[in-house]
Amino acid sequence: MKKSPNDIYGNIYRTFPDYPYVGVYIVNRPGLLIRDPELIKSVVQQNFSHFHNNDLIVDEKVDPIFGKNPFTSRDELWKQRRAVHTRQFSSGKLKSMFNSVVQGGDRLTKYVTTEMNANPKFTTEANELASKYILYNVGICALGIDPMTFEDDNAEVRVIARDILQPTFYNAIMQFLMFMLPSLGKFLSVSIVPPKVTQRLKSLIQEQLQYREQHKIVRNDFFESIQEYKGEKFGVEEMLVQIGSFFIDGYVTSSTALSFILYELAVNLDIQKRLAEEIDEFLAKHKGEVTYEVFQSLSYLNGVFLGKYHNI
Ligand code: HEM
Numbered sequence: 088m089k090k091s092p093n094d095i096y097g098n099i100y101r102t103f104p105d106y107p108y109v110g111v112y113i114v115n116r117p118g119l120l121i122r123d124p125e126l127i128k129s130v131v132q133q134n135f136s137h138f139h140n141n142d143l144i145v146d147e148k149v150d151p152i153f154g155k156n157p158f159t160s161r162d163e164l165w166k167q168r169r170a171v172h173t174r175q176f177s178s179g180k181l182k183s184m185f186n187s188v189v190q191g192g193d194r195l196t197k198y199v200t201t202e203m204n205a206n207p208k209f210t211t212e213a214n215e216l217a218s219k220y221i222l223y224n225v226g227i228c229a230l231g232i233d234p235m236t237f238e239d240d241n242a243e244v245r246v247i248a249r250d251i252l253q254p255t256f257y258n259a260i261m262q263f264l265m266f267m268l269p270s271l272g273k274f275l276s277v278s279i280v281p282p283k284v285t286q287r288l289k290s291l292i293q294e295q296l297q298y299r300e301q302h303k304i305v306r307n308d309f310f311e312s313i314q315e316y317k318g319e320k321f322g323v324e325e326m327l328v329q330i331g332s333f334f335i336d337g338y339v340t341s342s343t344a345l346s347f348i349l350y351e352l353a354v355n356l357d358i359q360k361r362l363a364e365e366i367d368e369f370l371a372k373h374k375g376e377v378t379y380e381v382f383q384s385l386s387y388l389n390g391v392f393l394g395k396y397h398n399i
Contacts, residue, residue: 099111099120103122106122107122107123108122109122113267114267142269144159144273145159145265145278146276149277150278150279150280150282150285151285151327151328152280152285152331152335153279153280153331153335155168155328156168175313180309181379183309183312184228185378187228187308188224188228190227191223191227194237195220197237198219199216213346213347214342214346216346217341217349218245218338218342218346220345222234222236222245222338225244225337226243228309229309229337230292230310230330231311232291243287247284247288248338250283250287251335252339254281255281258277258281279335280331285331289323289327292327293323310330313326314326344392348391348392352391355396358391358396361387362388362391365386369381369384
């Protein structure tokens with residue numbers, strides 16, 4: 088019990104470098120730990136519709152955000168819920184979120200420049216910086232608010248994020264049992280998303296709905312688009328599932344990936360230099376304007392994010 092599941096699986100992964108997959112036991116259930124990147128891609132991308140059922144069983148009455156997420160949904164319910172998610176992330180919708188993400192980049196640059204000007208020896212933890220940036224994007228895209236993550240350590244979305252990552256001792260034990268013995272999930276009534284986070288997100292949605300109605304605001308953003316699905320109006324409960332999922336699925340994953348990228352770029356200066364050159368050339372060519380269409384032509388940047396370069 089002294090090692091986390093990540094350490095245990097990490098060890099198995101490293102012990103069998105020449106094998107595409109390794110047989111394991113998860114308590115009493117046999118499983119396969121897949122090592123080969125092509126095989127992983129086949130499972131989570133090309134053939135995902137055959138591998139969508141996960142082991143976790145979360146009671147959607149206790150934890151509506153995680154319990155109604157496609158991640159925990161099975162079979163027909165997965166199909167329906169996944170279809171709603173897929174529509175929310177069509178290329179048209181991603182395009183409409185892109186400007187907010189660019190604004191997040193500007194705020195990040197401003198934050199680092201201001202700190203560096205005030206203190207040339209300014210240092211920051213990569214994960215802290217990545218969290219500020221990703222939470223800015225999540226807050227502005229999903230909730231339509233100015234998340235203030237660079238200005239205020241106790242900004243609303245930062246408090247929510249801390250609450251998500253710091254489960255109570257009781258919940259941590261229960262979640263561990265749930266992952267290891269999923270059949271217990273039905274009886275444990277454990278929430279992955281803490282109830283106070285669910286409540287707070289719901290209040291934020293209600294406040295935003297009221298604000299937009301009172302001020303007759305039309306923005307054509309994600310928040311607005313999730314109020315309707317196939318001509319049907321979504322209520323606050325459904326919006327909570329969509330926005331909560333955006334928060335839960337998008338925050339820890341993206342901020343962790345970004346902090347590792349920042350770390351790797353810091354210790355692989357040749358790759359950092361090459362990437363900076365590509366970005367400088369790109370900005371010069373497009374007169375400093377970054378748009379969704381041309382952004383995708385940054386092939387070295389995309390390669391860095393995909394971990395393509397071998398010393399990354
Ligand atoms: C670097 C960032 C990310 C990583 C590494 C990542 C990784 C993953 C993984 C490993 C799964 C599990 C697939 C399975 O069931 O076996 C997953 C599922 C999912 N992710 Fe992400 N994710 C990232 C970002 C995001 C973002 C930004 C969103 C949305 C805003 C998102 C939404 C989802 C959803 C909805 C599912 C459930 C899919 C389904 O079961 O149909 N993810 N992600």
